Amino acid sequence: MIKDIVLDMLFPRRCPVCDSVLPFGGDLICEDCSKKLRNVREPRCRKCGRMLTGAGKEYCPDCENVRHGFERAVSAFVYNDAMQDAIFRFKYQGRQEYADFFAESMSKYLGRELRGFGAEALIPVPLHKDRLKKRGYNQAVLLSERLGKIMGIRVEKDLVKRVRATAPQKTLTREERRKNLKKAFKLSGNGVKLTKVIIVDDIYTTGSTVDEISDLLRVAGVRSVYVATVCSGTPL
Numbered sequence: 378m379i380k381d382i383v384l385d386m387l388f389p390r391r392c393p394v395c396d397s398v399l400p401f402g403g404d405l406i407c408e409d410c411s412k413k414l415r416n417v418r419e420p421r422c423r424k425c426g427r428m429l430t431g432a433g434k435e436y437c438p439d440c441e442n443v444r445h446g447f448e449r450a451v452s453a454f455v456y457n458d459a460m461q462d463a464i465f466r467f468k469y470q471g472r473q474e475y476a477d478f479f480a481e482s483m484s485k486y487l488g489r490e491l492r493g494f495g496a497e498a499l500i501p502v503p504l505h506k507d508r509l510k511k512r513g514y515n516q517a518v519l520l521s522e523r524l525g526k527i528m529g530i531r532v533e534k535d536l537v538k539r540v541r542a543t544a545p546q547k548t549l550t551r552e553e554r555r556k557n558l559k560k561a562f563k564l565s566g567n568g569v570k571l572t573k574v575i576i577v578d579d580i581y582t583t584g585s586t587v588d589e590i591s592d593l594l595r596v597a598g599v600r601s602v603y604v605a606t607v608c609s610g611t612p613l
C-alpha cells in the first residue's frame with residue numbers, strides 16, 4: 378500500500394486516451410475520454426469477435442474465407458482514433474500503467490465470456506528478445522499479468538517463445554503475414570500440460586499471429602485456444 382502510494386507520486390497515473398495526469402486514487406481514465414472509446418458490440422463475428430457492419434451475418438468476410446487456428450477471439454474496444462493513440466503510447470512510449478485500465482476493461486466487458494472459456498492459463502503473445510530489450514517490456518505480458526490477477530487465472534509467459542525476429546506486419550497482406558511468421562514461434566520445455574488457454578494481446582488485426590501460436594499449441598496437445606485482446610479493427 379505504502380509502496381503503491383510512493384509509486385503513484387513518483388509516476389503519476391495518466392489517462393490512456395489524452396495522457397494527462399489523473400487525480401490520485403481516482404478512475405483510470407478521464408470521464409470525457411471514456412466517451413471517446415467504443416465498445417465492441419453485437420453483431421460480432423462468431424469467430425474473430427470483431428464488430429460486423431451489417432446485421433444478418435454470422436461471420437466477417439475474413440472468417441468466411443480463412444480457417445483460424447483458435448476457437449474464438451474477443452476484444453473489448455473498437456480500434457478507433459482514440460484507441461490508436463492509446464495503444465501507440467502503451468507499446469512504444471513506455472506507458473506501462475495503461476495496462477491497468479486495459480485489463481480492467483477486458484475483465485469488465487469480456488469477463489463472463491472469458492470465464493466461460495474455462496481456460497487454465499493466459500498466454501501473452503511473446504516479443505523477440507532483441508525487441509524486448511529495446512522496448513524494455515512486453516505489453517502483452519503486462520496485460521496478461523493484470524488480467525490474470527483480476528480473474529484469478531495463471532499466466533504462462535515463458536511457454537511460447539518468439540525465436541525469429543520478424544518484419545513489422547503492418548504493411549503486409551495476409552499471405553505475406555503468414556509467411557513472415559513461419560517458424561517465428563517455438564514452445565519452450567517439453568510438453569504442454571494445458572487443455573484450454575487464452576492468448577492475450579493488445580490488438581486483433583488479421584489474426585495471423587494468434588493463428589500461428591494456436592497451431593503450435595494445438596500440435597502440442599492443447600485442445601482449445603481462445604484469444605482476448607484490448608481492441609480490434611472492424612472488418613471491411
Ligand SMILES: [Zn+2]
Binds near residue numbers: 393
Ligand atoms: Zn483523458
Ligand SMILES: [Zn+2]
Binds near residue numbers: 441
Ligand atoms: Zn471474423
